[in-house]
Amino acid sequence: MVLVGNLKDLRLANxxxxxxxxxxxxxxxxxxxxRQGYLYFADGQIVHAELSPYIGxxxxxxMLSLADGKxxxxxxxxxxxxxxxxxxxxxVLDSLRExxxxxxxxxxxxxQVIALLSEYKGVKNIGVLDFSxxxxxxxxxxxxxxxxxxxxxxxxxxxxxxxxxxxxxYAYLRNHWSYLFIIEFQASVIIIETxxxxxxxxxxxxxxxxxxxxx
Amino acid sequence: MIKEFFKDLTQLDGVEGIALISKxxxxxxxxxxxxFDPKIFNEIGINYYQIFGVLEKSERDxxxxxxxxxxxxIYTRQFQELFLLxxxxxxVDTAFIxxxxxxxxxxxxxxxxxxKILKKMPREGRNYLTRNYLDETEQxxxxxxxxx
Numbered sequence: 001m002v003l004v005g006n007l008k009d010l011r012l013a014n015x016x017x018x019x020x021x022x023x024x025x026x027x028x029x030x031x032x033x034x035r036q037g038y039l040y041f042a043d044g045q046i047v048h049a050e051l052s053p054y055i056g057x058x059x060x061x062x063m064l065s066l067a068d069g070k071x072x073x074x075x076x077x078x079x080x081x082x083x084x085x086x087x088x089x090x091x092v093l094d095s096l097r098e099x100x101x102x103x104x105x106x107x108x109x110x111x112q113v114i115a116l117l118s119e120y121k122g123v124k125n126i127g128v129l130d131f132s133x134x135x136x137x138x139x140x141x142x143x144x145x146x147x148x149x150x151x152x153x154x155x156x157x158x159x160x161x162x163x164x165x166x167x168x169x170y171a172y173l174r175n176h177w178s179y180l181f182i183i184e185f186q187a188s189v190i191i192i193e194t195x196x197x198x199x200x201x202x203x204x205x206x207x208x209x210x211x212x213x214x215x
Numbered sequence: 216m217i218k219e220f221f222k223d224l225t226q227l228d229g230v231e232g233i234a235l236i237s238k239x240x241x242x243x244x245x246x247x248x249x250x251f252d253p254k255i256f257n258e259i260g261i262n263y264y265q266i267f268g269v270l271e272k273s274e275r276d277x278x279x280x281x282x283x284x285x286x287x288x289i290y291t292r293q294f295q296e297l298f299l300l301x302x303x304x305x306x307v308d309t310a311f312i313x314x315x316x317x318x319x320x321x322x323x324x325x326x327x328x329x330x331k332i333l334k335k336m337p338r339e340g341r342n343y344l345t346r347n348y349l350d351e352t353e354q355x356x357x358x359x360x361x362x363x
Contacts, residue, residue, distance in 0.1 A: 034355035052352055133359060147359040148269045154352060155266050160284050162255045167285045173270070174279040200309065204283075 032069025
């Protein structure tokens with residue numbers, strides 16, 4: 001049996017609830033703005049989720065944050081692998097709480113990040129992007145295309161799935177005159193351009209401390 | 216070839232794998248520590264081709280990408296015809312990897328052995344920046360980047 005619909009009519013949290021309470025073995029496909037995610041259910045739980053570049057609980061959270069899109073429920077489809085162990089209701093509640101907190105904070109955080117990080121000697125430019133590559137706050141060199149940088153962030157996440165991890169701490173590019181740091185922070189990607197005078201480990205420690213303080 | 220040129224790195228505790236991959240996504244040579252899954256190298260090359268391919272448009276000449284994640288680090292260096300990948304645990308100092316690579320690379324790139332291998336490799340001239348090699352999300356990025 002296949003059921004299709006719109007997330008505006010039936011929220012994903014409700015779809016999860018129905019499938020878990022009824023102990024369905026099912027696959028739910030969610031499509032929104034060129035992104036496609038999958039949720040698998042068995043024994044009254046969510047057992048696996050994918051929304052590239054995320055897998056597991058993070059993928060569930062990302063899917064729950066999608067405001068619009070379409071869904072398709074296919075009964076009897078087994079999960080290809082098991083990536084989720086926590087009870088479904090904890091995952092949904094935690095995710096919704098995190099999404100809510102993020103929405104509340106999202107307006108002021110980029111400004112704080114830029115104000116605090118730009119004090120570091122050697123930092124030239126800072127930009128905060130959303131995952132699609134839109135510049136939310138800050139400024140980057142003209143020749144850097146923000147969508148290209150988000151693409152690089154996405155590819156890094158994809159590379160890391162080969163290592164069975166999705167949590168990257170940071171990445172940086174280097175040429176003969178600068179570093180370009182790519183750091184995922186909450187629902188954004190922070191891009192920092194520095195000169196080569198900085199010590200990477202010291203700088204990263206400083207950035208971590210600042211970001212920890214903000215969150 | 217890796218054992219010959221990167222002996223220091225292969226003997227360093229914490230280095231798990233090293234690979235030389237041509238920009239045609241063909242494995243030139245690889246070395247792995249006993250517990251490392253070599254299949255990773257087969258799937259990883261195309262991603263780097265795409266990353267550096269996109270960045271090339273910025274004319275920033277980025278030649279090095281270091282990814283630090285919760286289980287370690289992936290150091291990548293781009294050369295004219297190939298990528299060098301070093302996969303290591305967190306405890307390995309990235310500066311040491313960079314230094315080892317800097318010392319060895321001039322000899323490696325100009326070595327007759329490497330040139331011979333590259334010459335023998337079939338060149339299909341594939342462009343991995345086209346739709347066939349991109350997932351839907353990547354295609355969406357490309358529409359905004361305006362590469363396709």
